[in-house]
Amino acid sequence: MTTPEVHTLTGPYVLNALPEDERIGFEAHLADCQSCSSEVAELREAANKLGTAVATEPPPALKARILAEIATIRQLHPLVRQEEPVAPQPPAVKKGYTRRSFFGLAAAGLAVAGAGAIAIDQYRDNSRTTKENEQLAALLAESDAQMVRGDVKGGGNATVVMSPSKDRAIVLLHGLQKLPNGKTYQLWLMDKSRTMHSAGLASGQATDQAKLIQGGVADKIYFGLTVENLPGSPTPTLPPAALIAMA
Amino acid sequence: MSEESTALPWPVMVDPEAGTPADLMARVARGDSAAFAQLYDLMAPRVYGLIRRVLRNPAQSEEVTQEVMVEVWRTATRYDADRGSLTSWILTMAHRRAIDRVRSEQSSTDREQAVAAASSTTEYDEVAETVTTNLEVEQVRHCLSALTELQRESVTLAYYGGYSYREVAELLDAKLATIKARMRDGLIRLRDCLGVTGR
Numbered sequence: 001m002t003t004p005e006v007h008t009l010t011g012p013y014v015l016n017a018l019p020e021d022e023r024i025g026f027e028a029h030l031a032d033c034q035s036c037s038s039e040v041a042e043l044r045e046a047a048n049k050l051g052t053a054v055a056t057e058p059p060p061a062l063k064a065r066i067l068a069e070i071a072t073i074r075q076l077h078p079l080v081r082q083e084e085p086v087a088p089q090p091p092a093v094k095k096g097y098t099r100r101s102f103f104g105l106a107a108a109g110l111a112v113a114g115a116g117a118i119a120i121d122q123y124r125d126n127s128r129t130t131k132e133n134e135q136l137a138a139l140l141a142e143s144d145a146q147m148v149r150g151d152v153k154g155g156g157n158a159t160v161v162m163s164p165s166k167d168r169a170i171v172l173l174h175g176l177q178k179l180p181n182g183k184t185y186q187l188w189l190m191d192k193s194r195t196m197h198s199a200g201l202a203s204g205q206a207t208d209q210a211k212l213i214q215g216g217v218a219d220k221i222y223f224g225l226t227v228e229n230l231p232g233s234p235t236p237t238l239p240p241a242a243l244i245a246m247a
Numbered sequence: 248m249s250e251e252s253t254a255l256p257w258p259v260m261v262d263p264e265a266g267t268p269a270d271l272m273a274r275v276a277r278g279d280s281a282a283f284a285q286l287y288d289l290m291a292p293r294v295y296g297l298i299r300r301v302l303r304n305p306a307q308s309e310e311v312t313q314e315v316m317v318e319v320w321r322t323a324t325r326y327d328a329d330r331g332s333l334t335s336w337i338l339t340m341a342h343r344r345a346i347d348r349v350r351s352e353q354s355s356t357d358r359e360q361a362v363a364a365a366s367s368t369t370e371y372d373e374v375a376e377t378v379t380t381n382l383e384v385e386q387v388r389h390c391l392s393a394l395t396e397l398q399r400e401s402v403t404l405a406y407y408g409g410y411s412y413r414e415v416a417e418l419l420d421a422k423l424a425t426i427k428a429r430m431r432d433g434l435i436r437l438r439d440c441l442g443v444t445g446r
Contacts, residue, residue: 011431015405046438048338053387056296078324
């Protein structure tokens, strides 16, 4: 499945027309595909108009039954929003990192421009490209932005731009080997206890791409890239195509 | 919010005193059962209508409507207006429940090999007749007619028919990838025609 194909799953997903396994796979993809989730929200509003269009008055007795039932049902606790940190923590600057990260940012700037151009070809979707570039620029503007880079087995490299205070990272994949059909790249983050957490999929068909990781970035020590069967794997298949120390 | 406040005329109107559905929902989240009764009046026709359209069986439709409305009450505290309109939140829940019921019925039907296909077709027209003619319905009808036939069939067989995209592909004798794509571009066209936003 290529990335554009994954993208078309927004339609069947909104219509609840995906079988269980594909639904779970797509929801995992949704978590790190911002353009997909905004599309899902829009298409859902449209689909639900179809529901509104067939409105029918329910039998009057139903209301009394439901009101009687809710009187016996306790409501869920509200979810408490996470508060913004009072002040961004000063970045834990690694020895000898400051200078490198400065050059790194300039290099990443070039990579951003590159990724943008690629995205236009790949998705023919300017709004998405603009959004990606804006996200990248915002991340680079963070005072604690850091960048690490490593080679990918089979060709190409992966660059991770991250901001611990924002708990976000953008992964730029460049010059990757195309994978056979049915295979996908999968992104991972390793925590201090050496457990790998999936951070979403990257197309096995696109050689250059940018992926945004929102959340779960700050305390991670390694970035990993593996090759998995679609629709991705709950655990990484070893050895990884890349393993890059993040801090 | 924008959707509700600019909503087109609807047979069940809220008391202007009651405020917008979003205000109602905030009161429901604080455990106000009178607000829930008002929300019920506003939403139940859409919930019941959709479920009835998918399930056809009136008794089952009432059951699932009850499940959904009770779930709205139970999870009102978790509703987040930033993630979609209230109508959409509730109807999404209703559609999912209806589809879950279809799929579980289907598997038990497959097991028992007892198919009551005839009885479900006779109910179709009856349901169709109960559709209220108003502007919003007209708008949806108009926008549906602007789709290509394959887009329209793909979208409606999935949404109203409760079929998976594989089943839709089977029914329409089309490739899986085609059906997936038609579902998406059909909805996109519908979205543009209806002028809805996801916020």
